[in-house]
Amino acid sequence: MTDMTDATRVTAAATRPALSGRVKAALTLFVLFALMPPLASALNDPFYVLIGTRILAYAIAALALDLILGFGAMVSFGHAAYLGLGTYAVAILSGFGINDLLVQILAATAMSAVFAAVTGAISLRTRGVYFIMITLAFGQMAFFFFISLSAYGGDDGVALASRSTLLGMEVLKTDFGLYYTTLVMLIGLFFLCHRITKSRFGRVLTGIRENPTRMEAIGFAPFRYQLTAFVISGCITAMAGVVLANQAQFVSPAFMSWHKSGELIVMVVLGGPGTLAGPIAGAVAALLLEEWLGALSEHWKLFFGLFLVLMVLFSPNGITGLLKKLGFGEKQK
Amino acid sequence: MTNLFVLQLLNGVQLGVLLFLISAGLTLVFGIMDVINLAHGVLYMVGAYLIATFAAATGSFWWGLLLTLPAAVVVGLVIEAVVMRRLYARSHLDQVLATFGLVMMANEAVKMIWGTSPLSVPMPEILSGSVPLMGPLKYPVYRIAIIVAGLAVALGLFVMVNYTRVGMLLRAGASNRDTVSALGVDINRLFAIVFTLGATLACLAGALVAPILSVDTGMGESVLILTFVVVVIGGIGSIKGAFLGALLVAVVDTVGGVFGPILLRSVLDPSAAGQAGRVLAPMLVYILMAVILFARPAGLFGKTA
Amino acid sequence: MTALTVTDLCKHYGALKVTDHVSLDIAPGEIHAIIGPNGAGKTTLIAQLSGQLGSDSGRVALDGKDITHLSMPERVRLGLARSFQITSVLPGFTALENVALAVQARQGSSFRFFGTVAAERALNAAAMEALHEAGLDHRAQIPARSLSHGEHRRLELAIALATKPRVLLLDEPLAGVGGEDAETFVENLRRLKGRLTMVLIEHDMDAVFALADRVSVLVYGRIIATGAPDAIRSDPEVRAAYLGEEEQEIA
Numbered sequence: 110m111t112d113m114t115d116a117t118r119v120t121a122a123a124t125r126p127a128l129s130g131r132v133k134a135a136l137t138l139f140v141l142f143a144l145m146p147p148l149a150s151a152l153n154d155p156f157y158v159l160i161g162t163r164i165l166a167y168a169i170a171a172l173a174l175d176l177i178l179g180f181g182a183m184v185s186f187g188h189a190a191y192l193g194l195g196t197y198a199v200a201i202l203s204g205f206g207i208n209d210l211l212v213q214i215l216a217a218t219a220m221s222a223v224f225a226a227v228t229g230a231i232s233l234r235t236r237g238v239y240f241i242m243i244t245l246a247f248g249q250m251a252f253f254f255f256i257s258l259s260a261y262g263g264d265d266g267v268a269l270a271s272r273s274t275l276l277g278m279e280v281l282k283t284d285f286g287l288y289y290t291t292l293v294m295l296i297g298l299f300f301l302c303h304r305i306t307k308s309r310f311g312r313v314l315t316g317i318r319e320n321p322t323r324m325e326a327i328g329f330a331p332f333r334y335q336l337t338a339f340v341i342s343g344c345i346t347a348m349a350g351v352v353l354a355n356q357a358q359f360v361s362p363a364f365m366s367w368h369k370s371g372e373l374i375v376m377v378v379l380g381g382p383g384t385l386a387g388p389i390a391g392a393v394a395a396l397l398l399e400e401w402l403g404a405l406s407e408h409w410k411l412f413f414g415l416f417l418v419l420m421v422l423f424s425p426n427g428i429t430g431l432l433k434k435l436g437f438g439e440k441q442k
Numbered sequence: 443m444t445n446l447f448v449l450q451l452l453n454g455v456q457l458g459v460l461l462f463l464i465s466a467g468l469t470l471v472f473g474i475m476d477v478i479n480l481a482h483g484v485l486y487m488v489g490a491y492l493i494a495t496f497a498a499a500t501g502s503f504w505w506g507l508l509l510t511l512p513a514a515v516v517v518g519l520v521i522e523a524v525v526m527r528r529l530y531a532r533s534h535l536d537q538v539l540a541t542f543g544l545v546m547m548a549n550e551a552v553k554m555i556w557g558t559s560p561l562s563v564p565m566p567e568i569l570s571g572s573v574p575l576m577g578p579l580k581y582p583v584y585r586i587a588i589i590v591a592g593l594a595v596a597l598g599l600f601v602m603v604n605y606t607r608v609g610m611l612l613r614a615g616a617s618n619r620d621t622v623s624a625l626g627v628d629i630n631r632l633f634a635i636v637f638t639l640g641a642t643l644a645c646l647a648g649a650l651v652a653p654i655l656s657v658d659t660g661m662g663e664s665v666l667i668l669t670f671v672v673v674v675i676g677g678i679g680s681i682k683g684a685f686l687g688a689l690l691v692a693v694v695d696t697v698g699g700v701f702g703p704i705l706l707r708s709v710l711d712p713s714a715a716g717q718a719g720r721v722l723a724p725m726l727v728y729i730l731m732a733v734i735l736f737a738r739p740a741g742l743f744g745k746t747a
Numbered sequence: 748m749t750a751l752t753v754t755d756l757c758k759h760y761g762a763l764k765v766t767d768h769v770s771l772d773i774a775p776g777e778i779h780a781i782i783g784p785n786g787a788g789k790t791t792l793i794a795q796l797s798g799q800l801g802s803d804s805g806r807v808a809l810d811g812k813d814i815t816h817l818s819m820p821e822r823v824r825l826g827l828a829r830s831f832q833i834t835s836v837l838p839g840f841t842a843l844e845n846v847a848l849a850v851q852a853r854q855g856s857s858f859r860f861f862g863t864v865a866a867e868r869a870l871n872a873a874a875m876e877a878l879h880e881a882g883l884d885h886r887a888q889i890p891a892r893s894l895s896h897g898e899h900r901r902l903e904l905a906i907a908l909a910t911k912p913r914v915l916l917l918d919e920p921l922a923g924v925g926g927e928d929a930e931t932f933v934e935n936l937r938r939l940k941g942r943l944t945m946v947l948i949e950h951d952m953d954a955v956f957a958l959a960d961r962v963s964v965l966v967y968g969r970i971i972a973t974g975a976p977d978a979i980r981s982d983p984e985v986r987a988a989y990l991g992e993e994e995q996e997i998a
Contacts (some may be wrong), residue, residue: 184535231732234739237534238478238678242670243735249667250728257721309851309859309867316848319837326797326831327910328823328852337858367667371480371542378539411550417543421536422528 135299135386142292146285158284159356164396165291166352169298171376171388173345176302179382180311181338182318186241186370187248191343193365194220195350197255200267200360210273217347225343229336248370255362266361273355281355291352298345302385314338375417445579450697456585458692459592463647464665465672465684466599467640473679474615475530475633478537481544483666485641489514489648490657491552494561503566510649511642518641522634530633549659560656588650596685603681608635671731677744686742691727699723748811750775750944751914756805758795765791767968773944780947780955783965789948790832793918797829798822809914828912832919834899838892842883842902845891846874849909874909881905882935897928914944921951933957
């Protein structure tokens with residue numbers, strides 16, 4: 110028996126290093142994010158702070174998508190719907206004179222939880238190509254729903270009179286305030302997701318990704334765990350939507366177009382699925398690439414598309430394979 | 443009321459026939475190659491732009507159509523050889539990314555070549571005007587022509603799938619991919635044929651619809667998603683499923699969009715019914731999809747996994 | 748009282764009867780081997796017993812409780828576990844993590860989102876015990892994808908044991924394992940004898956006759972004989988249908 114307890118001790122030590130590479134990478138990113146605004150004002154270009162906020166918001170969404178795509182092998186092509194639900198939560202509540210960020214987040218999360226639970230329960234009855242297409246179709250359903258909501262501008266969307274308050278304080282009024290609030294949210298949500306992936310639940314989720322039949326053979330019914338992860342992911346994505354509404358001070362169905370869902374997948378894959386820190390970097394890379402190409406040519410989408418096609422075609426095992434080879438595809442255990 | 447219903451029903455059938463042309467290729471590509479192709483809607487758009495160009499150059503819709511078809515085959519072959527062929531063995535995620543990239547490229551390229559303002563294609567003289575249907579009800583000849591042409595292609599596909607060697611391979615491939623390789627068939631050639639056939643049908647749909655729509659860059663997008671719904675409802679790999687799914691989706695979308703609010707008015711007060719109808723109508727096909735999938739996760743004619 | 752009762756179980760694909768009115772009574776603590784030529788439907792039978800595959804007709808009962816319509820996870824939680832003929836583990840997980848997950852399935856909730864699961868001593872200790880029983884404790888920290896074939900077979904066994912089954916379905920646990928390795932593996936299985944009931948599908952006749960209390964012979968989906976190993980060995984019908992054929996193949 111002694112050899113066994115020794116081994117147990119070894120296990121505990123081996124799996125509890127001071128800081129895993131993933132957390133270190135994330136902390137590095139967070140420090141860089143924190144330094145960006147002062148740098149931008151030093152360069153006399155405060156507009157970057159607003160772009161930065163947009164990047165941080167998409168980083169939150171990419172993080173959320175990674176939770177199911179990277180850790181659960183669920184390729185959701187409808188995640189923009191949750192971004193949209195988040196933005197519309199802000200617009201709808203402001204119609205009732207409610208402008209507090211916490212209430213908005215609460216409402217956005219609740220709406221998303223319901224939508225994710227219903228559409229996820231149906232989508233998760235299927236696999237592979239079906240799952241991708243069905244999540245895409247449900248995303249479009251939400252898109253058309255908000256297009257036909259004439260009370261909120263329909264297709265054209267609606268402008269927001271002011272930014273949200275935080276517990277009644279006007280913290281978000283300045284671009285700096287909004288930026289740092291978003292950064293705090295991102296950091297908090299990163300650690301939340303990180304904890305989840307390391308937890309009992311996370312291990313089950315990853316196990317289902319690796320081999321669902323085996324998981325059933327030891328007594329796990331995959332559906333309930335996948336659905337729970339799907340709902341959590343949807344709720345976190347909606348929080349990104351709340352930020353985006355404040356950043357743009359404008360809400361429209363454009364936030365939930367299927368192109369946005371595609372872009373979220375691009376961010377996750379660029380950064381490396383199943384790494385959490387990777388998709389945050391992926392969001393930065395994808396959006397900066399967009400900005401850069403956009404500055405070069407009005408036809409930047411042509412080049413962005415070309416970039417995607419070439420990335421997939423000229424890495425022998427696809428982007429995912431390339432990243433794994435480069436050591437970015439660190440797999441959760 | 444009856445007249446309106448008949449009119450909407452015919453519109454639904456006309457849309458359904460077009461959706462079938464697009465879905466038929468897509469469902470085969472999914473079923474046989476297990477490849478998800480987001481760029482399928484792009485082909486529909488390209489078909490419309492091709493006929494707009496050729497019809498303008500030749501001054502004739504018919505010459506335009508005649509030139510569009512071989513051009514569509516070339517487009518299909520090129521996309522298959524350059525991009526799709528390398529994706530067959532890849533993960534679905536890679537396929538999503540690459541074909542998403544294709545969509546971005548194609549939309550932008552179309553804007554660069556043809557500009558952003560919508561194009562129009564003149565209706566052929568012989569098919570313009572309307573014919574009386576019943577009583578005072580008239581229906582445009584061109585839409586009837588679309589229905590007839592679509593049904594003819596559907597019949598041709600049906601014959602091909604059921605009575606030819608390629609069709610036999612397609613059916614075998616859709617139900618079991620390994621069987622086809624075991625038969626010693628050159629799988630790459632079969633895939634190229636299937637993809638090009640699907641691409642040509644999608645282009646044809648775009649070309650046929652061009653005279654009654656404005657040809658613009660967004661047209662592939664909405665159709666793509668509807669096509670996905672059709673394929674999912676019908677069952678991946680099933681031509682029969684695609685046909686029934688396409689008609690079902692199109693009729694529900696067209697008829698439901700008009701009659702949903704009318705039905706609602708009988709239970710709600712008019713303004714509430716109008717509001718609810720406007721919101722519900724565009725969601726109907728998705729609700730239909732959800733209901734069908736809830737009962738049959740593999741679609742109406744899909745093999746259960 | 749029998750541990751596992753199979754009554755008139757059937758499964759057919761079209762006209763092909765893969766499982767043809769199979770009935771078995773497995774006694775508690777028994778090791779019951781099922782042998783038969785390739786294509787006899789042994790793996791299909793295991794799939795039906797474990798709930799991976801539905802049955803067309805017939806009944807399966809665990810300790811007298813009807814489980815015919817339960818799913819695989821539900822059967823596992825009632826104490827009916829299985830191993831796979833073709834190794835089916837979580838390749839990215841270490842051996843220990845593979846087994847700890849099986850322990851987790853029966854201990855406490857898996858809807859815990861915060862505590863670090865890798866640091867849960869109770870899980871790891873129970874997992875180490877199962878690894879020890881399967882003779883793999885020295886390889887606990889190795890990712891499953893880096894284990895050898897023989898080690899994979901042991902991991903299969905450890906995972907199944909970790910679910911604390913009362914009845915264990917072993918689908919060719921020794922497939923591809925040879926020589927000395929096979930002997931120690933058989934020894935590992937023998938030590939489990941009496942503690943749990945086992946249904947063993949195996950091609951290695953030495954292992955079958957060393958371990959089994961009773962043997963059933965499955966040919967074309969039908970049980971053609973059930974009895975003590977010696978009786979089966981000398982049964983002329985069995986020899987004609989199976990054992991003889993095997994010897995000819997070897998010769």
